Amino acid sequence: MDSLVANNIRQRPLRALVSIAGVALGVCLVMLFTGLSRGMSNDLQRRSSSVLAEIYFTRPGGMELTTSTANLSVKYAEELSKIEGVQSAVPVIRYIFQGGRGFGFEQVQGVDWEPYAAMNDLKLVAGRAPAAADEIIIDEAKARNGNLSVGSTLALFGGKPYRITGIYSPEAEARVKMSLAAMQDALEAPGKCSYILVKTKDGVDPLAVVRRIEAQPSTQGNKIQLTRDIITNIEKTIPYLGVFLRALVGLSAVVSGLVVMLAMYTTITERTREIGMLKALGASRGYIVSVIEREAFVISLLGLVAGFVVSFVAGFLINRAYGLLFEYGWRWALVAALIGVGGGVLGALYPAVRAANLDPVNALAHE
Amino acid sequence: MKTILQAENVEKVYRVGSMDVAALRGVSLDLEEGEFLAIMGPSGCGKSTLLHLLGGLLTPSSGRIVIDGEDLTAASDAKRTDIRRRKIGFVFQRFNLFPTLTAEGNLRLAERIHAGGANGGEDSGERRREVLSLLKLEDKMHHKPLELSGGEQQRVALARAIVNRPAIILADEPTGNLDSENSAIVLNMFQEMNYRFNQTIIMITHNPEAAAMCRRIVQMRDGQIVAPNTGLQV
Numbered sequence: 001m002d003s004l005v006a007n008n009i010r011q012r013p014l015r016a017l018v019s020i021a022g023v024a025l026g027v028c029l030v031m032l033f034t035g036l037s038r039g040m041s042n043d044l045q046r047r048s049s050s051v052l053a054e055i056y057f058t059r060p061g062g063m064e065l066t067t068s069t070a071n072l073s074v075k076y077a078e079e080l081s082k083i084e085g086v087q088s089a090v091p092v093i094r095y096i097f098q099g100g101r102g103f104g105f106e107q108v109q110g111v112d113w114e115p116y117a118a119m120n121d122l123k124l125v126a127g128r129a130p131a132a133a134d135e136i137i138i139d140e141a142k143a144r145n146g147n148l149s150v151g152s153t154l155a156l157f158g159g160k161p162y163r164i165t166g167i168y169s170p171e172a173e174a175r176v177k178m179s180l181a182a183m184q185d186a187l188e189a190p191g192k193c194s195y196i197l198v199k200t201k202d203g204v205d206p207l208a209v210v211r212r213i214e215a216q217p218s219t220q221g222n223k224i225q226l227t228r229d230i231i232t233n234i235e236k237t238i239p240y241l242g243v244f245l246r247a248l249v250g251l252s253a254v255v256s257g258l259v260v261m262l263a264m265y266t267t268i269t270e271r272t273r274e275i276g277m278l279k280a281l282g283a284s285r286g287y288i289v290s291v292i293e294r295e296a297f298v299i300s301l302l303g304l305v306a307g308f309v310v311s312f313v314a315g316f317l318i319n320r321a322y323g324l325l326f327e328y329g330w331r332w333a334l335v336a337a338l339i340g341v342g343g344g345v346l347g348a349l350y351p352a353v354r355a356a357n358l359d360p361v362n363a364l365a366h367e
Numbered sequence: 368m369k370t371i372l373q374a375e376n377v378e379k380v381y382r383v384g385s386m387d388v389a390a391l392r393g394v395s396l397d398l399e400e401g402e403f404l405a406i407m408g409p410s411g412c413g414k415s416t417l418l419h420l421l422g423g424l425l426t427p428s429s430g431r432i433v434i435d436g437e438d439l440t441a442a443s444d445a446k447r448t449d450i451r452r453r454k455i456g457f458v459f460q461r462f463n464l465f466p467t468l469t470a471e472g473n474l475r476l477a478e479r480i481h482a483g484g485a486n487g488g489e490d491s492g493e494r495r496r497e498v499l500s501l502l503k504l505e506d507k508m509h510h511k512p513l514e515l516s517g518g519e520q521q522r523v524a525l526a527r528a529i530v531n532r533p534a535i536i537l538a539d540e541p542t543g544n545l546d547s548e549n550s551a552i553v554l555n556m557f558q559e560m561n562y563r564f565n566q567t568i569i570m571i572t573h574n575p576e577a578a579a580m581c582r583r584i585v586q587m588r589d590g591q592i593v594a595p596n597t598g599l600q601v
């Protein structure tokens with residue numbers, strides 16, 4: 001380690017800190033946003049994949065991720081359970097609303113507990129199923145994150161209080177559930193649901209059942225989807241997420257690059273005479289570029305480490321406060337690392353080359 | 368005796384806007400190994416310009432400069448830098464030490480650049496210590512420039528210039544910023560280096576007493592050498 005580089009950084013601790021913070025900011029942006037999108041999508045996927053019903057039966061438009069409609073008659077459930085190969089059909093209302101703390105969205109389900117639990121192999125770990133119109137059950141994660149237990153109340157639909165009567169496991173679809181009747185009541189949609197879950201009998205090919213449902217005249221005009229297709233579609237339900245993340249990564253690189261460029265630019269302006277001294281000692285252009293670049297590299301590296309630390313701490317704290325899940329992937333961490341260090345090193349290139357091209361006599365006469 | 372430096376009819380014209388300023392008008396100078404030469408003359412007569420040309424920090428408008436067998440004037444910018452790295456040690460009026468590095472750190476940086484930027488593993492630092500002790504700086508080794516007096520700083524600068532045993536040391540008014548006591552100490556050190564290592568030195572000075580220590584004095588005026596003097600007398 002060249003002591004000239006280390007001492008230069010030590011010489012101007014505030015500037016070094018600001019540039020480190022700039023790089024860290026870029027790294028944090030990438031880490032937090034990709035971590036959040038991964039965390040949310042994995043969370044949704046986990047909860048959907050614990051649904052054991054093979055078929056979703058909906059009206060067109062009833063299964064969008066961000067819409068909550070109850071436009072399907074529950075009477076179809078009866079028709080569906082009569083079809084050969086169907087073991088059970090359970091009507092569900094899904095209601096999606098803005099999260100209580102203004103970030104992301106939350107789901108509530110209206111479904112009759114016994115048939116739903118039997119269909120998907122869920123168990124109550126505490127309390128009992130909801131019965132009255134103001135009763136709900138929640139999953140273990142919700143209880144843990146929200147510090148909730150049987151008997152606590154939870155405000156839904158913009159302030160209406162609901163009493164928790166039980167806690168269930170494992171997590172499946174919405175973390176908060178009430179009875180179908182209670183939800184119909186709340187939404188003023190008697191006799192309606194969002195979709196009907198259809199579970200087939202053991203050993204029956206779900207596709208064969210789908211074909212039989214399609215052939216049935218009494219269920220025409222509705223949409224039939226396999227659960228496994230819906231799960232793979234979750235990534236695609238927020239269509240511009242990928243574009244957004246790429247734009248974010250690009251912006252972070254620009255931020256890191258500009259911050260380090262500015263820092264190194266002021267550095268070489270301030271140390272013009274020292275660059276002249278290096279030249280008088282016979283330092284080549286390459287050597288001078290390397291002195292500046294090594295300093296930029298050290299700053300970027302420190303920024304990278306700071307960015308990772310802040311990302312993990314922030315992810316943890318946001319999770320504690322808002323229940324949002326962050327999952328960091330190695331690939332995105334690598335991207336963030338390349339962004340931070342690459343941006344910094346690239347940003348320093350212009351000041352470094354400029355320093356290397358200074359006229360030695362003028363540089364020595366500086367100040 | 369070996370010729371270390373040859374300057375033949377060197378001219379330097381600065382362009383200032385649309386004006387040409389002739390700073391040197393045909394300077395020729397030869398220097399043998401081990402010489403200690405003083406350049407004197409009024410301010411603005413072209414002394415610094417000549418020194419910068421000899422050290423390859425500037426290129427002449429015409430003429431030829433050969434340092435220890437290598438032609439500076441025919442060399443590219445990179446090549447001139449390389450010749451400077453291997454053959455020249457500069458000492459300036461303003462000391463020009465790296466303020467963030469200790470005395471020893473300044474010498475180590477010079478050694479590293481001299482070695483072509485290679486870290487070269489852990490060197491023993493023997494030469495640094497030898498030079499620093501010759502210049503009576505052993506106990507100042509770990510001090511930074513701001514913790515040293517002007518005279519000490521200039522001794523560190525001399526130590527840094529000599530640590531790589533350059534063919535020539537070029538000193539531009541090395542005592543210009545020092546009081547007479549420190550001037551005397553620094554001049555003694557120059558003389559000591561010249562005597563002990565047979566170090567070739569060119570020194571610009573305004574001080575007749577300083578010049579008197581040199582074996583040879585050259586007088587300049589208006590970009591020309593007016594009194595090439597090979598004797599000891601002023």
Ligand SMILES: Nc1ncnc2c1ncn2[C@@H]1O[C@H](COP(=O)(O)OP(=O)(O)O)[C@@H](O)[C@H]1O
Pocket residue numbers: 381382383388389390409410411412413414415416417
């Ligand atoms: N970079 C420059 N641009 C234009 N003129 C210069 C420059 N450097 C020196 N000069 C001029 O060249 C002449 C010689 O300057 P210099 O070599 O510094 O003299 P000295 O060192 O003897 O005082 C002066 O007239 C000075 O104004």
Ligand SMILES: [Mg+2]
Pocket residue numbers: 414415416
């Ligand atoms: Mg001068």
